Amino acid sequence: MSKTVAFSKNSVNVFFHILTQCNLKCSHCYINFDQHGQKTLSLDTISAWLSLFIDNTQNANLILLGGEPTLHPDLDKIIKAARGMGYASITIDTNGYLFHDILHKIAPEDVDFISFSLDGATPATNDAIRGTGCYSQCVSGIQKAVSLGFKTSLIYTVSNENIHELHLMPPLLKKWGVDRFFIQVIGLRGKSRKKSDDSVNKNQKLQADRKTWMTLIPSVAAQAADHGITVTYPKVFLSESEPFECAGLVADNYFIFPNGRVYRCPLCEDYPLHSFEIIDNQLTPKEKINEQDLFALSIPEGCVMNKLVQSSNLSYRADGTPEYKIACCLLKEEVASINL
Numbered sequence: 001m002s003k004t005v006a007f008s009k010n011s012v013n014v015f016f017h018i019l020t021q022c023n024l025k026c027s028h029c030y031i032n033f034d035q036h037g038q039k040t041l042s043l044d045t046i047s048a049w050l051s052l053f054i055d056n057t058q059n060a061n062l063i064l065l066g067g068e069p070t071l072h073p074d075l076d077k078i079i080k081a082a083r084g085m086g087y088a089s090i091t092i093d094t095n096g097y098l099f100h101d102i103l104h105k106i107a108p109e110d111v112d113f114i115s116f117s118l119d120g121a122t123p124a125t126n127d128a129i130r131g132t133g134c135y136s137q138c139v140s141g142i143q144k145a146v147s148l149g150f151k152t153s154l155i156y157t158v159s160n161e162n163i164h165e166l167h168l169m170p171p172l173l174k175k176w177g178v179d180r181f182f183i184q185v186i187g188l189r190g191k192s193r194k195k196s197d198d199s200v201n202k203n204q205k206l207q208a209d210r211k212t213w214m215t216l217i218p219s220v221a222a223q224a225a226d227h228g229i230t231v232t233y234p235k236v237f238l239s240e241s242e243p244f245e246c247a248g249l250v251a252d253n254y255f256i257f258p259n260g261r262v263y264r265c266p267l268c269e270d271y272p273l274h275s276f277e278i279i280d281n282q283l284t285p286k287e288k289i290n291e292q293d294l295f296a297l298s299i300p301e302g303c304v305m306n307k308l309v310q311s312s313n314l315s316y317r318a319d320g321t322p323e324y325k326i327a328c329c330l331l332k333e334e335v336a337s338i339n340l
Contacts, residue, residue, distance in 0.1 A: 012252040020037060021071055046078050052281075114145050
């Protein structure tokens with residue numbers, strides 16, 4: 001049985017893009033060099049920035065992102081520095097290439113999860129999105145990590161280009177020894193936004209429709225749970241009676257980029273709407289207007305940013321009222337694994 005996971009109001013979640021460089025050119029990549037920069041931050045800078053988000057809590061969670069974070073030559077030192085500061089959990093998000101022999105520079109107790117991105121149950125579907133050879137490389141990376149005792153998770157970003165293979169994933173996850181499964185909805189930002197805006201693709205929606213999402217996703221999640229795998233996926237759609245709540249108002253989530261921008265909402269990342277900027281290693285609030293001025297707005301469609309940047313997932317009645325609301329993109333459903 002799934003349960004809605006409330007926003008954590010007693011912890012800090014830090015999503016830190018330590019670089020934007022990547023060895024792949026995934027067609028749905030959300031990195032936007034114009035908005036996020038192209039720097040690779042130094043170990044000293046990363047350590048200084050990490051310290052900005054740990055001082056007021058003993059329950060801070062760190063997700064190390066890129067680009068491809070294993071391209072950073074000091075990733076092992078970054079992880080150890082974060083542990084030394086007191087970060088309660090550390091996750092590496094990777095495409096599976098695992099550069100710089102990272103699995104032999106850290107130990108399983110240094111990180112809570114290594115999270116792999118795979119966007120198809122077959123090489124044909126995954127590699128059409130992520131690049132030739134990525135499927136086999138990712139699977140090999142998972143198997144190496146599991147064999148060395150690391151806990152692993154897998155992220156599958158659902159779009160209409162790969163949703164047809166989602167139901168094939170649970171037995172594969174079991175076979176590979178993956179502990180957690182994160183089903184994501186593709187956001188229209190970065191390359192996906194450009195692809196969606198392109199005149200050739202205007203009538204080819206990337207995002208799955210409401211009926212498909214609400215029938216298929218819970219079913220696949222239940223199948224994975226039957227295989228002993230915990231599954232998390234975004235709620236996405238709310239009924240008219242369900243209350244809308246914005247994580248930007250009630251939770252401490254920070255999305256940090258190498259140019260110093262700090263966002264509270266990932267849907268805002270294609271725009272200069274960041275809440276903070278790190279200047280001289282100090283977290284500096286941005287003047288109005290920024291994303292925080294939008295969080296408190298109340299509209300019948302639910303999420304304001306969704307309405308502004310990816311409204312194609314909305315549907316309206318003849319009288320102009322929305323048929324449903326869109327949840328905050330950080331509101332999740334979780335299906336606990338069934339102990340086998």
